Each structure stands twice: as structure tokens, then as C-alpha cells.
Amino acid sequence: MVVREEVQKMKLVAPLVAAMSNEARCKALNTVAERLVEKQDEIFAENKKDLDAAAANGVADAIVKRLKFNDAKLRDVVAGIKQLTELEDPIGKVTLDRELDEGLRLTRLTVPIGVIGVIFEARPDALIQISSLCIRSGNCPVLKGGKETTFTNRILFNIIYNAVLEAGFPEGCMLACEQHNEIDELLKCDGLVDLLIPRGSNAFVRYIMDNTHIPVMGHADGICHIYVDKDADFEKAIPVIVDAKIQYTAACNAVETLLIHKDIASEFIPKLAAALAENGVKLRGTKEVTDIVDSWKNGTSDGGAFEYETIDEGDFKEYLALIVSAKLVSDVNEAVNHINLHGSHHTDSIITENAETADTFLRLVDSAGVYQNCSTRFADGFRYGFGAEVGISTSKIHARGPVGLEGLVTYKYKLVGHGQIVGDYAEGRKQFHFKNL
Numbered sequence: 001m002v003v004r005e006e007v008q009k010m011k012l013v014a015p016l017v018a019a020m021s022n023e024a025r026c027k028a029l030n031t032v033a034e035r036l037v038e039k040q041d042e043i044f045a046e047n048k049k050d051l052d053a054a055a056a057n058g059v060a061d062a063i064v065k066r067l068k069f070n071d072a073k074l075r076d077v078v079a080g081i082k083q084l085t086e087l088e089d090p091i092g093k094v095t096l097d098r099e100l101d102e103g104l105r106l107t108r109l110t111v112p113i114g115v116i117g118v119i120f121e122a123r124p125d126a127l128i129q130i131s132s133l134c135i136r137s138g139n140c141p142v143l144k145g146g147k148e149t150t151f152t153n154r155i156l157f158n159i160i161y162n163a164v165l166e167a168g169f170p171e172g173c174m175l176a177c178e179q180h181n182e183i184d185e186l187l188k189c190d191g192l193v194d195l196l197i198p199r200g201s202n203a204f205v206r207y208i209m210d211n212t213h214i215p216v217m218g219h220a221d222g223i224c225h226i227y228v229d230k231d232a233d234f235e236k237a238i239p240v241i242v243d244a245k246i247q248y249t250a251a252c253n254a255v256e257t258l259l260i261h262k263d264i265a266s267e268f269i270p271k272l273a274a275a276l277a278e279n280g281v282k283l284r285g286t287k288e289v290t291d292i293v294d295s296w297k298n299g300t301s302d303g304g305a306f307e308y309e310t311i312d313e314g315d316f317k318e319y320l321a322l323i324v325s326a327k328l329v330s331d332v333n334e335a336v337n338h339i340n341l342h343g344s345h346h347t348d349s350i351i352t353e354n355a356e357t358a359d360t361f362l363r364l365v366d367s368a369g370v371y372q373n374c375s376t377r378f379a380d381g382f383r384y385g386f387g388a389e390v391g392i393s394t395s396k397i398h399a400r401g402p403v404g405l406e407g408l409v410t411y412k413y414k415l416v417g418h419g420q421i422v423g424d425y426a427e428g429r430k431q432f433h434f435k436n437l
Contacts, residue, residue, distance in 0.1 A: 003177060003185035003186050004192070006172075007142060007175065007186070007189045010142070010173070010192075011114070013140060013170050013172045013173050014112070014115050014139070017138050017170065018111060018112045019138075020169070022091070024168055024169075025136055025138060026085040028135050028164045028169055029081050029135055029136060030081075031164070031166055032081060032131075032163040032164065034163075035162070036077070037078060040074055042155060043159070046152050047069040047124065047152040049151040049152075050152050051067065051068060062250035062321060063146075066123045067122040067149045069124040073124075077125050077128040077129060077132075080128075080382050081387070083387040084133070084387030085136070087136070090110060090405040091111060091112060091138050092109055093110040094108070095110065096108035097436065099436075100415075101430060101431070101433055105416050106414070106415050107413070107416075109411060109414060110409045110410070110411050111138075111409060112410075113194050113408055114195075115193050116134060116142070116194060116390075116408070117195070118130045118196075118197045118198075119196070119199065119208065120144070120145055120198075121145075121199050121200045123146075124145075126145070127145055127153050128160065129382075129390070130143065130391075131143065131160045133408055134174075136405060137408040140172075140173050140174065140175075141174055141175070142177065143176050144177040144182065144183055146200075147180065157174070187211050189214065190212065190214045193214050195216075196208060196212060196214045196216045205218055205219070217398065218391050218392070218393055218394075219393060221252075221318045221344035222254070222318055222392075223256050223316065223342070224253055224255050224256055224343070224349075225259055225339050226241055226258055226259070226348070226350075227260075227329070227349070227350045227361065228261060229335075229352035230261040230263040231353050231354035231357060232264065232351040232352050233373075234267075234268060236373055240373065242275055242276075242281075243377060244377055245276075245322070246279050246280075246281065247377050249322055250320050252318075252346060252392060253347050253377050253379040253392070254320070255375075255376050256318050256319055257324070257326070257327075257342075257343075258324060259326075260328055262328040266292055269293060269296070270296040272326075273297075277305075280322050282308065283307070283309075283324060283326060284309055285311065285325065286310070286327040286328065287310050288327070288328045289327060290310045318344070332350070332360050335350075336361060336364045336365055339365050339366075340365065344394060345366055345367045346367060346368060346379070346392065346394055347370075347376045347378075347379040348367045348369070348371070349372065349374060349375070350372050351372075352373070358372045368392070368394050381402035381404045384402055386402060387405070390403045390404070391403050
């Protein structure tokens, strides 16, 4: 497939998709949901091929968890599609209505971005979410999934594409790429592709950013933190940390670093270590942390085969595995500074019963999501009520956090007049009177 030629055709189709009614787009989504359920056995059979290939090729467990597509994931994506149809139409919202002069009216209204290239990791449910969001928001997606899900992505794309055609969408409104070299072709389609959204490793996202002139939206790392304050309720803190680490370790919103107030460390860390040991989580802590763990291990048999090691102050990273880092801090300000310097500005949480401390944290942490007394795993478009997400953005421009429908629209200005010319205003024959309507 020559990607540029196909994308060029899509560029001409995009305005037709943008002009489709809300009813037509919702009808297409309902048709997609119906066809996915009808053909679930075929989908699961193709997914098994990908899982078998992953097992044969020794693919990492974190990736295998992502590529598995079962009944539960099907239920989730279908529920997400239904949720999308119930949301307010993101297109055609008037965000400015102003009369510049009598008979000269300016409006600003929301419109689809156009052609969006999404290059994503080995998650079949991501293909459905991305496609659904683009359908609902009137955009045309170019989809490139991970090679580990080739069979699953292929059948999912065909089901979705045929469903939207059945519902009245124009041919060429969606495009799927399968070959790795097609990524490089796509990166050269500046002027045709309006936005790129890469989802993958830090190195992969950086490669995309460094090798295209197309605007890129997304995030590289998911180094999420939980700060356990001196006024934390331990009964809340332990379950929140465990959930944030083990509920889905391969997710970018899983916690990777724990910051613990030094005043509670000697009491809290043994409780934390026992919970981590029970859930098979390895602890990588600074010396202050592991010294406390050593004392706990020497005085109890609860640790079992608990794994832990001492790390340097700068050795904090994204694991996407049953590993978590920890260090001690003297107060909320030190925690905030650590997060802002070493985090990825994704999602960070504080555990505290002190409202003033919580307010300081929530105001000063410079991340897309800032939480109090809850798991970082809530950073998700579906859990936010967006229906789904096309990805997470840590950028401060256009969209931030889980990117749902609102992140997939932009706006344009519409000016309607009756023969007015700028010369009349520039030369003083007429005056603007600017009246908001």
C-alpha cells in the first residue's frame, strides 16, 4: 500500500465525514457495537493466533496482558461505545457569537481536526476505542497497531470499517496500516495528516516527534507518584498503593514511585512492605527506606521471599512491572519538587487527611491529573465518563490528560456579512461596535 496516496484520498473524504449529522455518527457507532458482538467468536479466534505467536516468540508478560482480548474487554469496549453515543455532540458547538458591526456577525464553532494518525501499542481494545472516538468526533483515523496484534487488529478494523460503511459513511473514511515501514511513510504525510498521536515507549514516542513535521500529541513516560503524607490514613493508603501498582501493572497510569513522609516512615513502611510482599511486588528504595525494611525483615516472618534493593537518589523510572520505587521526603513541598523534576507530568496522588496539605499538592504538582486519596489508575477516559480515550496527553497545548471527544475537535471562525469591506473601517468611514450575542 502506498500510504501517501491513500491518505491523500482520505484528506478529501474528511470534510464529508465532518459534515455528517450527529444522528448518523451515533448510528454508525451502534452498528459497530452490534457487529463486534455478533462476530466475537471470530475475533477471539484471531486473538488466539496473536497470543500463540506471542508465546512462541517469548513476548514480555506486560505486552501479553495488553494484547489479550477476551469477553471482559469486549464488554468494556461495547460499553464505551454506548457511552459515547450518549454524550453531547462535540461538533458544531458555538463558543463565540459576536456582532462586529451591524450585519457583520462572527461565530466560533467546534469542528473535527480532520485526518488523525494514531500509532499505538499491542492493545486490540485501543483500536476500537480510537476508531469509536474518531467516528463520534467526525475525524478520519489512520491506524497502526503493534505487530503483536496483527490478526486481531485486522479483523477488528474490517468489522468496524464495514459497519460504518453500512451506516452510510463514505469509503476511505478509515485506513489501517500493518507494515512497519508504513510508519515512516505516514510520518512524511505532513500537509495531509493533521495530527499524530503515538502510544508506546519513551523511545518510540521520541522517534515519532523527531522524524515528522506533523503536530504530535501524546506522552512518552508514565512515571506516576503517590505521596504518603504524615497525616495519611494508613487504612486508605495501603489499598490505594496496592491497587495503583498491581491492578494493571502494564498501564501508563500505574504508580511507579512512592514518596513517604519521614515522620511516619518507621511505622508506615513495615505495613507497606508486608502488603507489597503479599502481592509479589519488589521494592526499590533509597537507603533510608531499605534500612527500615531490613529492621522489619529481621523482626518478622511476614516478609517471606519479599524482594527489595537499595537504589541511588536518581534511580527512578517507569517499570510497567511488579516493581515500585520509594524514597523519604521531609514535607509536601519536597514531594512536589521531586514530582515536578522527576515525574512525567501524567498522574500523581497524595494520601492525606489534611485539607491544607492536599490543597498545596493539588495546586503545585504540574501534572495532567492530580488526585487525593485515590489510585492513579483512575486516569482513564472511560472512568472519566468520556466513553473512551484516544490516549493520554502530558502536553499543555490543546489537550491534556485522557484525550476524549473534546481533545479531538478544534474550532474555526465563521464570518457572515453583507458586502462589508475592511477599507471602510481602516479609513474611518465605519466603526466596529463589538456586541456579544
